[in-house]
Amino acid sequence: xxxxxxxxxxxxxxxxxxxxxxxxxxxxxxxxxxxxxxxxxxxxxxxxxxxxxxxxxxxxxxxxxxxxxxxxxxxxxxxxxxxxxxxxxxxxxxxxxxxxxxxxxxxxxxxxxxxxxxxxxxxxxxxxxxxxxxxxxxxxxxxxxxxxxxxxxxxxxxxxxxxxxxxxxxxxxxxxxxxxxxxxxxxxxxxxxxxxxxxxxxxxxxxxxxxxxxxxxxxxxxxxxxxxxxxxxxxxxxxxxxxxxxxxxxxxxxxxxxxxxxxxxxxxxxxxxxxxxxxxxxxxxxxxxxxxxxxxxxxxxxxxxxxxxxxx
Amino acid sequence: xxxxxxxxxxxxxxxxxxxxxxxxxxxxxxxxxxxxxxxxxxxxxxxxxxxxxxxxxxxxxxxxxxxxxxxxxxxxxxxxxxxxxxxxxxxxxxxxxxxxxxxxxxxxxxxxxxxxxxxxxxxxxxxxxxxxxxxxxxxxxxxxxxxxxxxxxxxxxxxxxxxxxxxxxxxxxxxxxxxxxxxxxxxxxxxxxxxxxxxxxxxxxxxxxxxxxxxxxxxxxxxxxxxxxxxxxxxxxxxxxxxxxxxxxxxxxxxxxxxxxxxxxxxxxxxxxxxxxxxxxxxxxxxxxxxxxxxxxxxxxxxxxxxxxxxxxxxxxxxxxxxxxxxxxxxxxxxxxxxxxxxxxxxxxxxxxxxxxxxxxxxxxxxxxxxxxxxxxxxxxxxxxxxxxxxxxxxxxxxxxxxxxxxxxxxxxxxxxxxxxxxxxxxxxxxxxxxxxxxxxxxxxxxxxxxxxxxxxxxxxxxxxxxxx
Numbered sequence: 007x008x009x010x011x012x013x014x015x016x017x018x019x020x021x022x023x024x025x026x027x028x029x030x031x032x033x034x035x036x037x038x039x040x041x042x043x044x045x046x047x048x049x050x051x052x053x054x055x056x057x058x059x060x061x062x063x064x065x066x067x068x069x070x071x072x073x074x075x076x077x078x079x080x081x082x083x084x085x086x087x088x089x090x091x092x093x094x095x096x097x098x099x100x101x102x103x104x105x106x107x108x109x110x111x112x113x114x115x116x117x118x119x120x121x122x123x124x125x126x127x128x129x130x131x132x133x134x135x136x137x138x139x140x141x142x143x144x145x146x147x148x149x150x151x152x153x154x155x156x157x158x159x160x161x162x163x164x165x166x167x168x169x170x171x172x173x174x175x176x177x178x179x180x181x182x183x184x185x186x187x188x189x190x191x192x193x194x195x196x197x198x199x200x201x202x203x204x205x206x207x208x209x210x211x212x213x214x215x216x217x218x219x220x221x222x223x224x225x226x227x228x229x230x231x232x233x234x235x236x237x238x239x240x241x242x243x244x245x246x247x248x249x250x251x252x253x254x255x256x257x258x259x260x261x262x263x264x265x266x267x268x269x270x271x272x273x274x275x276x277x278x279x280x281x282x283x284x285x286x287x288x289x290x291x292x293x294x295x296x297x298x299x300x301x302x303x304x305x306x307x308x309x310x311x312x313x314x315x316x317x318x
Numbered sequence: 319x320x321x322x323x324x325x326x327x328x329x330x331x332x333x334x335x336x337x338x339x340x341x342x343x344x345x346x347x348x349x350x351x352x353x354x355x356x357x358x359x360x361x362x363x364x365x366x367x368x369x370x371x372x373x374x375x376x377x378x379x380x381x382x383x384x385x386x387x388x389x390x391x392x393x394x395x396x397x398x399x400x401x402x403x404x405x406x407x408x409x410x411x412x413x414x415x416x417x418x419x420x421x422x423x424x425x426x427x428x429x430x431x432x433x434x435x436x437x438x439x440x441x442x443x444x445x446x447x448x449x450x451x452x453x454x455x456x457x458x459x460x461x462x463x464x465x466x467x468x469x470x471x472x473x474x475x476x477x478x479x480x481x482x483x484x485x486x487x488x489x490x491x492x493x494x495x496x497x498x499x500x501x502x503x504x505x506x507x508x509x510x511x512x513x514x515x516x517x518x519x520x521x522x523x524x525x526x527x528x529x530x531x532x533x534x535x536x537x538x539x540x541x542x543x544x545x546x547x548x549x550x551x552x553x554x555x556x557x558x559x560x561x562x563x564x565x566x567x568x569x570x571x572x573x574x575x576x577x578x579x580x581x582x583x584x585x586x587x588x589x590x591x592x593x594x595x596x597x598x599x600x601x602x603x604x605x606x607x608x609x610x611x612x613x614x615x616x617x618x619x620x621x622x623x624x625x626x627x628x629x630x631x632x633x634x635x636x637x638x639x640x641x642x643x644x645x646x647x648x649x650x651x652x653x654x655x656x657x658x659x660x661x662x663x664x665x666x667x668x669x670x671x672x673x674x675x676x677x678x679x680x681x682x683x684x685x686x687x688x689x690x691x692x693x694x695x696x697x698x699x700x701x702x703x704x705x706x707x708x709x710x711x712x713x714x715x716x717x718x719x720x721x722x723x724x725x726x727x728x729x730x731x732x733x734x735x736x737x738x739x740x741x742x743x744x745x746x747x748x749x750x751x752x753x754x755x756x757x758x759x760x761x762x763x764x765x766x767x768x769x770x771x772x773x774x775x776x777x778x779x780x781x782x783x784x785x786x787x
Contacts, residue, residue, distance in 0.1 A: 007504045007508075009757070009761065010508055010511070010761070013761040013762075013764070013765050016765060017764075017765040017768040017769060020765065020769050021768075021769055021772050021773075024769060024772075024773055025772075028773075159772070160772055163772035163773065164772060164775060164777035165777070167776075167777075167778065168527075168723070168725050168726045168729065168774070168776070169723070171725065171773070171774065172723060172725040175725070
């Protein structure tokens with residue numbers, strides 16, 4: 007029995023060692039999703055413009071266009087599925103290791119305003135970055151399982167999955183994954199899913215966007231962080247495909263609420279929600295996200311507005 | 319609360335700790351309460367059904383034993399059959415029979431059929447109904463004495479490790495164990511741990527990994543190439559074996575934690591070289607149940623030759639239906655019945671050029687497609703695609719890599735290789751004589767098994783396939 011116990015403890019210890027090796031492999035990725043997370047939560051950076059938000063930020067703001075239009079260096083840390091409290095935490099986590107950018111562009115949208123605040127989409131991808139204190143705190147505030155994920159290997163590892171194991175192996179072997187090239191300065195394109203149909207025909211579910219107090223608090227936190235680091239915060243709304251907007255209940259009142267927030271705090275407010283691109287289905291990967299060409303076109307349009315404000 | 323759920327990981331140690339610390343006289347009660355709790359986590363209403371059928375069978379069992387008149391005995395057995403099979407028929411076969419009738423009616427009359435939705439089947443119904451039926455029939459045959467203690471009988475029916483997917487226990491083997499006072503046995507506990515680990519490995523590392531490839535293919539079979547469907551069929555053969563035998567291993571291992579031994583349910587069936595050998599190794603508790611209570615009741619082999627073959631065919635057909643209320647399961651049972659009879663008829667004349675193993679594995683895999691197909695239409699589509707032999711390795715590779723990345727596919731093959739290596743070692747007792755086997759190599763093997771569960775396991779849902787039966 008004693009020997010069995012020793013082996014059991016040894017097995018348990020081994021899971022911690024293997025988990026750490028997996029995390030190291032993940033952080034060794036030099037491209038793709040994990041390079042972006044490395045940039046956001048591990049590396050030391052000095053970008054001038056930081057884009058934050060959910061998947062609409064991630065796949066609609068194309069940093070090379072911003073760089074060439076402004077002459078500044080930008081990076082996109084928009085995260086798929088990020089809700090507002092997590093967006094606030096990701097900004098703080100970025101600032102843990104990096105110099106404060108001059109500008110933070112926060113893309114507000116239907117989902118980051120209306121989604122539940124107690125979920126973290128694709129949460130296992132953050133496991134390798136829990137040493138970042140602010141990220142860990144932010145994730146724990148959204149999902150109370152994170153302390154258990156951090157300290158219990160046999161609890162976290164089942165969530166890891168083959169995808170992350172594969173990414174870790176790629177990291178260790180120094181081989182890029184087939185998706186790596188799609189990521190450009192944190193931008194990741196939205197690719198249409200042929201099974202879902204086009205933005206014109208896809209069946210839409212009605213959504214409800216009404217900022218809760220938690221979301222407003224998170225916005226306040228973002229503002230506070232920006233003020234603390236002397237960062238200029240720019241709020242923006244990118245266009246949803248017109249059918250998606252029709253399916254979004256209380257969307258305009260939510261936007262008004264946000265615009266009120268911007269006015270009250272004297273923030274720059276770039277509302278591009280009614281840009282004509284929203285009627286062009288060929289520029290959408292799905293009704294809620296522009297595809298790559300759509301993103302490039304939209305970012306150009308956004309930059310023409312942004313330049314006015316940067317001159318001010 | 320499935321065996322792969324987080325609740326189960328907490329549930330077993332709590333029950334285990336309480337079991338070995340409370341006074342002996344309370345242990346059965348604890349196991350009974352734990353078993354009902356375990357069962358009612360799926361749906362508390364099903365607990366009432368379980369209790370009701372158990373109580374009826376317990377009462378009938380005692381009445382059968384008390385009865386002197388054979389007529390009365392038969393009456394009580396019939397009542398039990400009606401109550402148990404009635405439940406099974408009501409939940410499992412109502413929609414099937416109704417829809418079959420509707421389809422036939424619509425074919426004849428040309429009117430649109432009105433199909434009904436299948437009812438929710440109480441988890442493990444087919445298994446605990448068979449536990450109870452074997453108890454009643456064994457009493458009527460004078461094989462066992464009726465249990466006077468309701469708690470002991472209720473525990474026999476509901477003992478949580480084997481409640482939802484077997485092995486199908488006999489009272490003479492398991493029930494009597496609940497009358498004994500269990501003493502702590504370290505070796506039994508450790509062997510239980512080993513079984514549980516190997517069971518989880520088969521389920522999580524092999525079966526659920528294969529499911530990630532198999533499921534998408536069988537969900538839309540018409541879009542796949544014949545070779546892809548064939549590969550998915552082979553994968554499903556391994557998946558279903560690892561899923562079910564993994565469950566049985568976990569069940570037997572957990573039972574050992576409490577000092578109980580469950581019946582051996584699998585003896586490496588995928589290494590069989592004929593269908594006869596296969597059915598001696600595969601799902602042994604179910605096969606022996608059908609043999610003892612159906613095949614023998616039909617007259618077994620003590621009848622005319624054609625009737626004997628018919629008996630065999632009927633047993634396979636009914637065992638197919640037992641697995642699921644669908645014509646695809648009937649096809650599966652019929653295929654097995656036909657080939658089983660062909661093996662008998664041809665006996666020594668049957669010489670397979672490439673060895674029996676390939677024949678058995680191919681037949682089993684192709685027949686098992688009927689087990690997995692979602693409808694009869696799907697099944698005909700799959701067989702048409704496979705047997706038209708318009709196979710393309712290139713198309714198949716593209717299709718498979720579209721379903722899963724390379725790593726899951728590689729891991730699937732690694733899992734299958736591990737399974738066969740382990741089973742061949744067991745079959746031929748390889749490595750058992752090497753020095754320090756028990757003290758060093760075996761513990762190291764199980765340590766690696768544990769670690770691999772968490773490193774390459776596929777934890778994204780997937781209930782045990784047999785829970786639905």
